[in-house]
Amino acid sequence: MxxxxxxxxxxxxxxxxxxxxxxxxxxxxxxxxxxxxxxxxxxxxxxxxxxxNTRKNGTDFISITKTITNENMGRDNRFTDADIKELQRQPFIEDAAPLKANAFKVSANAGNMIPFSTDVFVEGLNTNFIDTVPDNFKWNEGDEFVPVIFSTDFLEMYNVFAPSWDLPQMSEKTASSVQLFLLCHGRNGDRQYKARIVAFSDRINSILVPENFLAQQNKVLEGVDNIPASRVFLKTRDANNPQLLSYLAGKDYHINKDKTKFxxxxxxxxxxxxxxxxxxxxxxxxxxxxxxxxxxxxxxxxxxxxxxxxxxxxxxxxxxxxxxxxxxxxxxxxxxxxxxxxxxxxxxxxxxxxxxxxxxxxxxxxxxxxxxxxxxxxxxxxxxxxxxxxxxxx
Amino acid sequence: MQISLQQVVPDFFETGKANGSQLWNQDIAFSTGENVHIIAPSGSGKTSFIHFLYGLRKDYSGNILYDNNNIKNYDAEKFATWRQQNISIIFQDLRLFTQQTVSQNLEIKRLLAPYHRESRITAMANRLGIEGKLTKLCSTCSYGEQQRIAIIRALQQPFDFLLLDEPFSHLDENNRQKAMELMQEEATERKAAIILTDLKKIDYFKAERLLYL
Structure with missing residues (x-):
């Protein structure tokens, strides 16, 4: 025993x-x-x-624009490089990046698959500020394919209006599989690219393309080297920090805050x-x-x-x-x-x-x-x- | 197997107290198979000597070696294995679990390293006249009965050396002889040595060596 x-x-x-x-x-x-x-x-x-979620690693991401009033309506209300540098210097702001827009005209269509064509705008943003960045969100000069990150709000909006336009409503998965064509038109000529939605973003209300694609098209099609940004994305520990809010109010910057609520x-x-x-x-x-x-x-x-x-x-x-x-x-x-x-x-x-x-x-x-x-x-x-x-x- | 003493002197001995002893401050060895009778008057360190050999105390100078290994270097686990397999003891103060039954006291030792079957406990208890006490609480037994329980307990394991510290102090002559016979039989069966200390010479213990502490 x-x-x-x-x-x-x-x-x-x-x-x-x-x-x-x-x-x-x-x-x-x-x-x-x-x-x-x-x-x-x-x-x-x-x-x-x-x-x-708009928070990433304990930080908030918010976008700001210059407040448009009747008084400043005629002026250029875009951010200069100096504005952005000043933002970056603030202790309560961890980083700031401009959301650069297209200087050329862009229209998008889905080929023969969906009878749909519209003028669009595209923007470019530092990928550190984007919540969903797949590995294939890259573009090299000479590529005919352009990856796109699409706002979930835009998809929702599309699905609201699609039935009245006799267009099919689409899930994120279906939308990602649709082959798109981007027609870029500038004073120096036209270019057509194949495109596909590679990710959806909750944080950024825009149609994002790789920054280098945007810069190259701006330069080639419009001869513009550095286009000022209308929107700037801020990375901050706390979007509700009173110091940050009073600083932005003092500068007449408008905050897109709804995205920070969740x-x-x-x-x-x-x-x-x-x-x-x-x-x-x-x-x-x-x-x-x-x-x-x-x-x-x-x-x-x-x-x-x-x-x-x-x-x-x-x-x-x-x-x-x-x-x-x-x-x-x-x-x-x-x-x-x-x-x-x-x-x-x-x-x-x-x-x-x-x-x-x-x-x-x-x-x-x-x-x-x-x-x-x-x-x-x-x-x-x-x-x-x-x-x-x-x-x-x- | 051998237990060797090298110049062992208790720390608490005054200078010169060990003079004349055949064990203290001597080089001496005990081998398996022999019977050693140590006669020691009160206060000569008899119990300390047995405790030193069993590794219960280390307050001595010199060395005690078991097969050339200094037992002072044994850790608790090594002592446990040694006491299960190589050395057994009957303490002068018996050290029984007084709140347990006699059977429980014997079984807890037997189960540790079973040398005999359980039935052998009853046979030994019969032989020493305590068979009726097996189911009784130890605390209800007389000191003489408890001494016999301690003797039977010490015989439940394998051993090379059996240490006895005044094992018969509360037994009558008849029971002393019976207990001694039993222990010598068990030691012979194991080819083990018995080292017995007592105040005076015990005639019925057939010792090859008689030493004075």
């Missing part, structure tokens, strides 16, 4: 304080549930607001959920401390017996492992229960909070499972080290 905890159990005085043991179990359960459900909620929020809402929600997760970690730590007191008390009460077991030849590491292993089923039960509760909360969230079905996956996120397994390992490891340390100190 192999030695097991059952053999040494009678020699260990179980802690008389059952209340402290059960409180630590409860605390651990509540802490784990808080942490797991916060992580799940965090991924849910990410999932739900992902498509509408970013702010998401930021606040994530901060709340992160706070909850932090609280969960705190509760777990407190529960583990409480449980460690219970263990230490048990070891202190069984000190004489444990000392005698060691004297008789019981190995400290075997004793530590065996005593620590006893609580693995308890930890497993607590963490599995917390996982099930997280799954139920997740289903409840789907049912009561998200309006449309199928927006969120039915099962909890894999990161939650990974965290649960890590917590289990952590609890068992802490337990083992604590018992071993207490035994060594006997």
């Amino acid at each position: 192999e030695l097991s905890y059952k053999n040494i159990a009678p020699f260990l005085t179980a802690g008389q304080n059952k209340v402290s043991r059960w409180l630590s179990y409860l605390g651990l359960g509540v802490g784990v549930l808080l942490l797991l459900s916060s992580v799940q909620m965090y991924t849910n929020i990410n999932h739900l607001i992902r498509d509408k 970013g702010r809402v998401k930021g606040v929600l994530q901060a709340v959920v992160s706070g909850l997760a932090g609280f969960g970690v705190l509760v777990i730590l407190l529960a583990l401390v409480l449980f460690s007191f219970y263990l230490q008390l048990m070891i202190a009460r069984s000190k004489d017996n444990l000392q005698l077991l060691l004297t008789l030849g019981y190995s400290p590491s075997w004793l530590s492992k065996t005593v620590a292993k006893k609580w693995i089923p308890v930890y497993v039960s607590i963490i599995v229960a917390a996982l099930l509760a997280t799954q139920l909360l997740h289903l409840g969230f789907q049912h009561f909070v998200t309006p449309a079905r199928g927006e969120l996956p039915i099962m909890i996120d894999w990161t939650v499972l990974v965290i649960a397994v890590l917590l289990l390992g952590l609890s068992v490891a802490i337990n083992y080290r604590l018992v071993k340390k207490s035994l060594t100190e006997l």
Whole structure:
């Protein structure tokens, strides 16, 4: 018969304080549930607001224009290089980039596939400011194909008007597969390019083409080297920073702020959920401390017996492992229960909070499972080290 | 297998106290298969000597080697393995789990490194006259009975050396002889050595060497 905890159990005085043991179990359960459900909620929020996110790596992206009034209507209200440099120098602005427009005329059509043709404008922007930049958003001189990043708002607008023009409504996927033709017309001649939408942008209300394509066409077709920008994109830590707002107001710059709202809402929600997760970690730590007191008390009460077991030849590491292993089923039960509760909360969230079905996956996120397994390992490891340390100190 | 002592003197001995001892401050070795009887008056460090040999205390100068390995260098795990396989002991203060039954006290040792089957415990208890006590709490047994429990416990494992520290102090003559016979049989079966310390010479312990501490 192999030695097991059952053999040494009678020699260990179980802690008389059952209340402290059960409180630590409860605390651990509540802490784990808080942490797991916060992580799940965090991924849910990410999932739900992902498509509408204008924040990237904790920064806001906003576009500004010069306010057009009756007084300045006749003047050139575009940004000069000096304006942009001044913006870049402000401490509350991380970076600024002009949204450069076409100096030549552009019309787009979809060939024979969709009977559709319209004059359009195209713009170019530093790719660091674009939320969705696929690898193929590149153009080299001589290429006949031009990749386009299209505003999701424009697609929505198209879908609103398409039925009344007898045009088909299109999903993002279908729109991406439509072969477009861009006809560029300037005083120096005409050029035709094949084009396709390679990505959709929530952040930028425009039709974006690679910057070098735009610069080259401006130069070749219109002989313009550096066209001033009507819009400038700003990268800032906080679009609602009062210093930034008063600076822009002082300069009579108009902010396109609606795009920042989702970013702010998401930021606040994530901060709340992160706070909850932090609280969960705190509760777990407190529960583990409480449980460690219970263990230490048990070891202190069984000190004489444990000392005698060691004297008789019981190995400290075997004793530590065996005593620590006893609580693995308890930890497993607590963490599995917390996982099930997280799954139920997740289903409840789907049912009561998200309006449309199928927006969120039915099962909890894999990161939650990974965290649960890590917590289990952590609890068992802490337990083992604590018992071993207490035994060594006997 | 050999236990060698190299100039071992307890740290707490006053200068000169070890003079005249055949063990303290000497180079001496004990080999498996021999019986060593150490006679030691009170206060001569008899229990300390046994504890040094068992590795319970390290407050001595000199070295104690087990097969050329200094036991002072053993860590807790090594001591555990050594005490499971190579050395067994009967303490003068017995060191039993008084709140457990006699059976539990014997089984907890037997299970660690089983040398005998469980049935052998009953046979040994029969032989030493404590078979009726197996299911009783240890604390309800007399000191003499507890001494016999400690003797049976020490015989549940394999060993090369059996250390006895005044093992019969509370036994009558008849029980002493029975216990000694049992221990010598068990040691012979294992080709092990018995190192017995007592205040005076025990005639029925057939020792090859008689040493004065």
